Amino acid sequence: MRVGIATDHGGFELKEDLKSYLQGLGHVVVDFGAREVNPGDDYPDFVIPLARAVAAGTVDRGLAVRGSGVGASVCANKIPGVRAALVEDHYSAHQGVEHDNMNILCMGGRVVGLLVAQDLVDAFLAAKFTGEERHMRRLAKVAALEAPQKTPGQATGS
Numbered sequence: 703m704r705v706g707i708a709t710d711h712g713g714f715e716l717k718e719d720l721k722s723y724l725q726g727l728g729h730v731v732v733d734f735g736a737r738e739v740n741p742g743d744d745y746p747d748f749v750i751p752l753a754r755a756v757a758a759g760t761v762d763r764g765l766a767v768r769g770s771g772v773g774a775s776v777c778a779n780k781i782p783g784v785r786a787a788l789v790e791d792h793y794s795a796h797q798g799v800e801h802d803n804m805n806i807l808c809m810g811g812r813v814v815g816l817l818v819a820q821d822l823v824d825a826f827l828a829a830k831f832t833g834e835e836r837h838m839r840r841l842a843k844v845a846a847l848e849a850p851q852k853t854p855g856q857a858t859g860s
Contacts, residue, residue: 703827706761708734708752710745712769713811716819720765723820729827732761749777756805757783763827764806767819771810778806782848790814795822799829801837 705724709717714736724731734752736743749766756764756778764786766774771788778786786806789795790813798804807826809819831837 703763704730704732704761705827706732706734706752706755706764707767708745708748708764708774709736709767709811710743710748710769711736711739711741712745713767713771713809714739716809716811716814716816717765717767719816720767720819720823724823745773746777749774750781753778753781753784753786753806757781765823765826766806766808767811768808769810769812771808771813775806775808778808785844789822789826790818792821792825795825796829799826800832803831803837803841 707717707721707724721731721733732755734755735748745768752761752764752766755761764778766778766786768774775786775788778784784806785802785804786808787794787798787802787804788808788810789798790809795807804826807822809822814822
């Protein structure tokens with residue numbers, strides 16, 4: 703699997719550990735940075751390219767690691783086609799894929815330790831979207847939020 707990974711200074715150590723772990727499992731890891739610890743860096747500079755790559759399908763799934771993981775989740779979800787979630791438990795790591803077709807797992811490098819992070823990543827990457835009608839119906843409603851909205855008085859093109 704091609705897995706994209708991104709971080710800022712707050713999750714750098716965990717990102718590096720997860721990168722090695724994933725490569726050891728045979729995954730191709732695409733590193734979107736950061737490449738060094740810089741307390742002045744900004745997570746959107748790394749998370750946005752990751753999210754765009756996931757949405758474009760150039761990577762199969764993404765991992766975004768920050769201090770808490772909250773900002774990465776907020777940021778990634780602004781990219782159409784991305785379904786990112788901050789996850790700290792095994793069940794949500796796989797259920798988010800199975801029911802919600804989650805494609806980016808966000809974690810806090812200052813919140814979860816390496817063994818928990820590895821477990822979350824394993825569950826996330828092993829999970830498959832079920833494609834059940836109820837999940838498809840719900841995801842269509844979510845996807846509709848990404849469609850351009852017409853404002854009152856806007857030309858319809860007819």
